[in-house]
Amino acid sequence: MNTPSASPVDLVVVGAGIVGLAHAWHAVRSGLSVIVLDRDDRPVGASVRNFGHICTSAQAGLARQYAEVARDAWLTLAASAGIEVRESGTVVVARTDAEMAVLDEFAAARPGEAEILRPRDVAARLGWAAPDVVGGAFLARDLRVDAPTVIPALIAHLRELGVDIRFGENVVELREDGVRTAAGWFPATAVAVCVGHDVDRLFPDIAGEGAVRRCRLRMLEIDAPHATPIDPALFTGTSLLRYGGFAETAAADGVRAELAATDPELVTHVVNLMATQRPGGRVVIGDTHHYERTLDPFDDETLDELLLERFRRLFGVDSLHVRRRWRGVYAASEVSPYLLASPRPGLVIASVTSGIGMTTALGFARDALERHGIL
Ligand SMILES: Cc1cc2nc3c(=O)[nH]c(=O)nc-3n(C[C@H](O)[C@H](O)[C@H](O)COP(=O)(O)OP(=O)(O)OC[C@H]3O[C@@H](n4cnc5c(N)ncnc54)[C@H](O)[C@@H]3O)c2cc1C
Numbered sequence: 001m002n003t004p005s006a007s008p009v010d011l012v013v014v015g016a017g018i019v020g021l022a023h024a025w026h027a028v029r030s031g032l033s034v035i036v037l038d039r040d041d042r043p044v045g046a047s048v049r050n051f052g053h054i055c056t057s058a059q060a061g062l063a064r065q066y067a068e069v070a071r072d073a074w075l076t077l078a079a080s081a082g083i084e085v086r087e088s089g090t091v092v093v094a095r096t097d098a099e100m101a102v103l104d105e106f107a108a109a110r111p112g113e114a115e116i117l118r119p120r121d122v123a124a125r126l127g128w129a130a131p132d133v134v135g136g137a138f139l140a141r142d143l144r145v146d147a148p149t150v151i152p153a154l155i156a157h158l159r160e161l162g163v164d165i166r167f168g169e170n171v172v173e174l175r176e177d178g179v180r181t182a183a184g185w186f187p188a189t190a191v192a193v194c195v196g197h198d199v200d201r202l203f204p205d206i207a208g209e210g211a212v213r214r215c216r217l218r219m220l221e222i223d224a225p226h227a228t229p230i231d232p233a234l235f236t237g238t239s240l241l242r243y244g245g246f247a248e249t250a251a252a253d254g255v256r257a258e259l260a261a262t263d264p265e266l267v268t269h270v271v272n273l274m275a276t277q278r279p280g281g282r283v284v285i286g287d288t289h290h291y292e293r294t295l296d297p298f299d300d301e302t303l304d305e306l307l308l309e310r311f312r313r314l315f316g317v318d319s320l321h322v323r324r325r326w327r328g329v330y331a332a333s334e335v336s337p338y339l340l341a342s343p344r345p346g347l348v349i350a351s352v353t354s355g356i357g358m359t360t361a362l363g364f365a366r367d368a369l370e371r372h373g374i375l
Helices: 018-029 061-081 097-109 119-126 147-160 196-202 204-209 237-241 252-262 264-268 301-315 357-371
Strands: 009-014 034-038 090-094 115-117 135-139 164-167 173-175 178-181 184-193 213-222 233-235 274-277 283-286 290-292 322-332 338-344 347-352
Touching: 009 018, 009 178, 018 034, 018 061, 018 147, 018 347, 018 357, 034 184, 061 147, 061 357, 090 097, 090 119, 090 237, 097 115, 097 135, 097 237, 097 252, 115 119, 119 135, 147 164, 173 184, 196 204, 196 213, 196 322, 196 347, 204 338, 213 301, 237 252, 252 264, 264 301, 283 301, 301 322, 322 347, 338 357, 347 357
Parallel strands: 009 034, 009 184, 034 164, 090 233, 184 347
Antiparallel strands: 090 135, 115 135, 173 178, 178 184, 213 283, 213 290, 213 322, 233 274, 274 283, 338 347
């Protein structure tokens, strides 16, 4: 059994996903002593199940501010700790004039953020010619990491910096002066609770006030559809309705109406057709979104068929070979993209409630710690 810490540390972080690790990184860099506790034997939450897309440019409002801080942080981690962060950018493929109108408006509003592409430029960026393309955009500032490997790499780096990270420690009692697991009491000057969607079970009142629900997503990993690697992340028209920077354009209404008329199944299952390539060459594709307090235990195969059919069309191939399937879950709220609460001084509860934790957690965490006087 792990031995609890005898003397108080400056900060106990509960949860070793990207949000908890981001809190630990900022805290240890500020000279604080930090323990991170996670109930599982290794990271298996949303932070290892995602696309690894650091989607900086398409954010808006507070998320954009956090995304900029986080982008710098990822690049610092790459430079100082050798963590693999690809400056690969994102290609957005437009297959209708309505989608192109969003990209034109976005590019005009954000000079330097998006390069408008002609169909042949899209093919050059992707390395293959997607059918029915009318144009696209290249978001050069977006980054990419490999989620299943970057989180363990970040944990190893934090341990080198002196952060004590312990797995198999289920936190059952939370106070402003420490936390309790089966191993005993971990005293601390401050506690940051970064448990992702489990915030609704630990703090139901706070999660209820923030209208937090669980979002369930379907993800697939397939063999590369083409010989040429797809270095940039790949967005499609559905992505234009998901990310604030696109969704706030006047032209987004046109895409919304068009999608409802031409492909209502994508609307029903809140599909965002996007892809990123993993280091070994396989491609992660997804995703669907279903919002519930208690998740349906059964995964409907027709959702995977829907995704695969739309990706066969996008990639211009007759078949795709699925290698792995999984479900992801994250905290979601229509009220606010972030849940940040402090029921008592020294106790901070922080969850990303908008599905953009890889993009923004390293910015959100710094703000959470500063606002609550921990940094
Ligand atoms: C399928 C999918 C695709 C996504 N794609 C992207 C993307 O490309 N780009 C992007 O920016 N974002 C993406 N996201 C969102 C992003 O992954 C999440 O916002 C982020 O990972 C949330 O991080 P977290 O640390 O809050 O949660 P988690 O990674 O789930 O970590 C929470 C941790 O808390 C621990 N925990 C819970 N309760 C306790 C307890 N009582 N005691 C101790 N430990 C506890 C859990 O074991 C877990 O390890 C995606 C999410 C999913 C699911």
